[in-house]
Amino acid sequence: MKIIDINSIPRNPSESNKAKGKSISLKCNKQKWYLVGFCITFFSVAVLLGFFYLREAKNVKAQDDIFQAIYHFEAGDFDKALKGEGGHKGFVEVIEQYPYTKTANIACFYAGISYMHQKEYDKARSFLSRFKGKDYILQGRSWSVIGDAYSEQKNYKQAAAYYLKAARYRPNSTYTPRYLGKAAIAFEADGQYENGYRCYREIVEKYPTSLYDSGLAIKEASRLSAFL
Structure with a gap:
């Protein structure tokens, strides 16, 4: 029995042309999508660069416009600082x-700080929550002031949460003990004596030489231990 090599069998010319045309079509489609992808990427990068350029240009203008507001803020005229003048x-x-x-x-x-001075606590929280800073002093203080706003409204549970948030952000011996002390007071006001006790103990154990009086923390921790 003779074995036939199927590759030697002549193919139908029309089928061969169809296959060839299909291959060319796929190649063209592939090149088209590459081109579309390149154009989209180029356009996206151009838009992004344009956005950053315009934002920086606006930032320079904003720095000029905010100067007088900061002057009023430092002078204690918070209404003019917020609303402007002339x-x-x-x-x-x-x-x-x-x-x-x-x-x-x-x-x-x-x-946010200006509204706190005006005792408009909801507005103070609203603006302070929009502030995002890498500076550990300002970011920590913004959360602490949000805690102050909640405390003024007697929402001690939320106040304690924000004081702790400030204390846990880049811990340091200058500000962390102060925020822990505020958290302890808020916890006690909310009836959470154990959490308040823990805050005072943390000051004593981790920040014994801080500006916050560790002797006071020891005394307050001892007092709260009676409720545990």
Whole structure:
């Protein structure tokens, strides 16, 4: 029996042409999608670079506009600092006019502190919660002031949570003991004596030489131990 090599059998010319055409079509489609992908990537990068450029340009302008508001803030005139005066913008207008800029971000911090001084606690929390800082002093303080706002409204549970959040952010011997002390007071006001006790003990054990009086922490921890 003779074995036939199927590769030697002549193929139908029309089928061969179809296969060849299909191969060319797939290759063209592949090249087309590569081109589309390249164009989308190029456009996205261009838009992103344009956004960063415009944001930086706006940030420079915002720095000029916020100068007078900071002056009023430092002078203790918080109403003018927030709303502006004459042709000068206040913090609120700077935030609205220059969103996503570094200056608008710091303006949120100033606005929150200003509203705290005016005893408008909801607004203070709203603006302070929008502030995002890498500086451990300002970021920690913003959370601590949010805690103060909750304390003023007698929501001690939330106050304690924000004081602890401030204390746990980049712990240091200067500010952490102070925030732990505030958390302990808020916990006690909320009836959470054990958590308050733990805050005082943490001050004693981890920050014995801090500016916060460790002797006071020992005394307060001893007092709260009676409730445990």
